[in-house]
Amino acid sequence: MEVSASVRDNFIHIVNDIFPNLTTEDPLYNVIALSSILVVSAVIYIIARLLVRPQIASWVYKSNNLWDNALQQHGFFRRLMHLFPALFIYLTTPVLISDEAVMHGMVIKSAQLYMLYSGLLALYAMLSTVEDVYNASALAKRAPITGFIQVTKLAFAIVTILLSISLIVDRSPLLIVSGLTAIAAVLLLIFRDTILGFVAGIQIAANRMFNTGDWIAMPKYEVDGEILEIGLTNVKVQNWDKTISTLPTYSLTTEAVKNWRGMQESGGRRIKRAIYIDVHSIKLCDNDMLERFSKIRYINEYIDKKKNELRAYHRDYSIDESDLLNSRRLTNIGTFRAYLEAYLRKHPDINQELTLMVRQLPPNELGLPLEIYCFSAQKEWVRYEKVQADIFDHVMAMLDLFDLRAYQRDGHLSLLAHREQSAYRNSPESDNAPEDAQEKSEPNR
Incomplete structure (x- = not known):
């Protein structure tokens, strides 16, 4: 508190040097304070982006790990840079702007929403990194996790939206959730494909029914090609004519699908x-034909064997080979x-x-x-x-x-x-x- 009071006193002294007789109750002071906070936060973001981020990138590329490269590729560090100015705004606003000011609550809530969504985007990058690292491992051949990653992203997005609403209306998130039960039927209708896709994804992963790279054929949808991605709601299949077919995920468990994986692994x-x-x-074969066939190396032994077998048959049953009615011939x-x-x-x-x-x-x-x-x-x-x-x-x-x-x-x-x-x-x-x-x-x- 002493540090906050000292910072506020110094800031007021600087403002009074420019604008004498200006007090904290004047609207102009709040405008100057907010402008100063925003300018300093922008400078912090520029410094973090131009100095800190390139240094982190150099460390990432020098390391031999794959997960940090994936984090860099999905923009985790870039999105994380937005937390610094948001945190600065959140911490300095109560120091420079009075609680009784109208813009105080608006700035605080805006900073909280800024941090909330910046953290959500950074979390999305982390989940995408987990998906890439998993897909690069040997476990990806056993069960895909793209659907589960998308479900997790959706869950965090819903939580973020609920927290945002609770911040704006100053109500508990539990109160907002309890109010959603009245429109549960509407939500079930809206998220019908999402729920069916999530259940289908669990079945696919648990039973190892399909995986990315599998060759499937679905005559009903004129699909014949390899699975590119198994998502929460959709499955992308690249047909052999290089076209892309998009199917509902639950169709893999409710429709007739031929999976050629067994052939590929056999x-x-x-x-x-x-x-x-x-x-x-x-x-029937005559002697000339048999003589010609016996010169074929693949069946010369077969012809000799059959000739001996027929001679023995005719001899045992006293049949003349010239008797076409009773004799056996090839x-x-x-x-x-x-x-x-x-x-x-x-x-x-x-x-x-x-x-x-x-x-x-x-x-x-x-x-x-x-x-x-x-x-x-x-x-x-x-x-x-x-x-x-x-x-x-x-x-x-x-x-x-x-x-x-x-x-x-x-x-x-x-x-x-x-x-x-x-x-x-x-x-x-x-x-x-x-x-x-x-x-x-x-x-x-």
Whole structure:
């Protein structure tokens, strides 16, 4: 108190040297005092910004810690500088300005609000720093905390608003909170998405359902891409066409979502595609075909094994191999299926520890589907598509070696018509056709 009285007396003495006979009850004195407080507070802020802040920044950049760099990046120290002039105004106003003056309460409340919101912004910077440090750690892969950080910011913002209102109206914050119960239904309606997002964020974090970087697909919203951010109310997803989709956070727990994280963490990415074989090209293998197939290195052992198996069967049941009705013979489609499976077993980009098979699906109007089901060891999109394309390039090219044809709509009809026309031209009857036509035309002459 003695220091405050001394400062006030000195200030009055200085003012009286400029304005004689000026007392503390005069309105001009309060204006001069307030102007002096504001000028000195501005000088303090300029000094803090030009001298203290650069020194803090140099210390930050020299350190090896990441958290202080994040504080500097989010403007924590810059926002903290605003507390110094606000604190100066709050402390010097009661000293220089009388409590009975009208502007006394206004200046004090303004200084308190200034400190309150400066502290809130500094606290926001600290929370953002915590989020960045967490996202840079290994724990970020297990559960995101962006939603919780936003909830914390929202809670501090609500507390700050309540404290601001209580300062302005000079009422207890508890009294203001008790008055809010009358409009609770309206608040629930206003913060509906916020509440649903907060609950969804808890479910997502507790069950580790989604995380930033996960590849998700939601056909309802035409979303297919990676999660950029899981916030309190919204989720940002970057689609593969580089567009950004924004979804409500609670939609991740209430809608059907496919998360490809399991594929990314597994040993391979599934290849499941079928080619349709023209059923007219499926036939039994003769000796010439088997001799040709036995030269293919992937199935030469398979052909020899099957030949021995069929000989033993025919011998055991006394069946002549020339008996087409009772003998067993290989088919070109079955041999081709065995070849594809052996080919995939030797493929370097196919994971051999996961499911691998070549199977037939039920025939339909498009032919006989021959499906390849395996897992590519290359999970990155471009490499995966290249592996898949290379496999089916080879499959389509090998069809002709096994006397098979892929179905193409109306393609088999044109092929049959071409064969019938060729057979007709090569038949002896076609040579007599002009003579017969000439004989039939003579009676009409």
